[in-house]
Amino acid sequence: MTKHAQSTSPVLVDESDLSRAWGKAVLHVLDHPGPEISPLILSVSGFDEDGGVVETPAVRTALDTLLLAKKMRTVEDVAFTIFPQRIWQVAQGDRAALFKYYRDAFPRYQAMNPRDNRRGLYFERLVSYGRGPCDGNQLEWILSQFEGREGVRRSMFQASVFDPERDHVANAQLQFPCMQHVSFEPTEAGLVVNAFYATQQLFVKAYGNYLGIAQLGSFMAHEMKLKMSRMNVIVGVAKFQRISKSDRALVPLVAAARACFVQPTTATSAKSSQSIVEMAT
Template sequence: MTKPDRPDNPEPLMITAKSISEAYSRTLLHIMEHPGNEIAPLVLTIDGFGEGYDVPEDPRVRTALDALLGSKKKRDVEDVAHTIFPQRFWTMAQGDRAKLFEFYKMAFPFYRARNPKANGKGLYFERLMMYGRGPCDGNQLEWILSQYDSRPGVRRSMWQATTFDPARDHSATAQLGFPCLQHVSFVPTKAGLVANAFYATQQLFDKAYGNYLGLAQLAAFMAHEMGIPLTRLNVTIGVAKLERISKTDSAMKPLIEAARACVAPPAPATQRPSPSLRLAAQRA
């Protein structure tokens, strides 16, 4: 029996970042600078979130990636993020989560009909709030928030939601595009909310950045509804793969340059001489 061309017991790669752009950039550069096209497993931990529930990004990385995705006829970052959290619906709802859920219920049949091949089994946010069974009519997010608001000291294992459903998703089909995200959990701490997500596999080129953005937006929504800051997002990926584009593709160059600029240490500030030193120099 031929052994797979990978380490039998690989150590996790841990990436610490201050933004989703930095996390994506460090992951991409690691792939580009090492043999192969997989990282298994990959663990990301991201902080640096502000108090206003906005998700900071590096526009250079986002712009370069969206341009590359467009040239390869792939969905842009916002479209991928929308599968995990519909940020534009949350903006339309103006802070009313009941309206957010209502907007999504109205829109989901359209998403499924528009792309039955990709969305026929569902979407991540649909599984989180329309799972099909359970309390709150299967709305796992509403259940978590309602229990968080109900009383203090509730067990922390209650704050988790699943997207994988064995009844629907255990299949012998060779390739399935959904669901790769298995579950999410939310941990309120004294510093704020820590969100955790687990992927069995993840496509680094056309999905990863949108995944990170959608997860951060979901976590920011939950933190907002809990009335606490978002302090950290952790993402564990069993196998992260760079597929559907070659590492040697020349079209990757602008994205690689943007990624390197994103992770480069800030240039040291030029120190101006003090007034007394300038005066001394003029007298000399």
């Protein structure tokens, strides 16, 4: 068994801006020895009245520019694997239409990148798990129970991604799934969404992961007629991979991230782009 040398002291990031939260985690890795954080607890509380998560555009733009230069997927592409914000906009607030449109389109998403998407995508597992009530649509089950009766046990509001039957395999590398499950906690302040990752790639996927989870939470809050209050992400091992910490191409991104903490920044809520997902995260 391979043992990895790593710190086991938790790092807690609590911010009102998604870009600042991601930037703080990345800067922690860059400013300390080693390529990872274990564990990482990241919390974001900045959401507008429509449920959009607050971001600093300069950070997101710098990250997308670098990801494209490295021939990697953009933030929005990664976010789409967790919540298809563009399809939700097309559905115009009708969740039944959202689920139908996504299920109809999913074979096309798999065909676009069969190697990486053959095991599924996160939102697909949430709405088409393969077994269980509501034909495996875990989100519909949660919402129907929330809407249908008072005093529902709080543990009912959770949905699984990881499936031992499909995912306990002996492959040396497995891109999907890294996120294990999500839970939703209605509170007096609004809805809190919690996500749990065994591992996460900080540079390649984490920002898009956080955006997708925030959008998923906002969708559930909308359907529960609650404000979106907070997103918590717990990561067993957050890894800075597929780019060297000394790569000069990081300079503009690092500068944008550091600027968040030394001067006032212009923040805005997330807006969906017109990208189409091609790769699982």
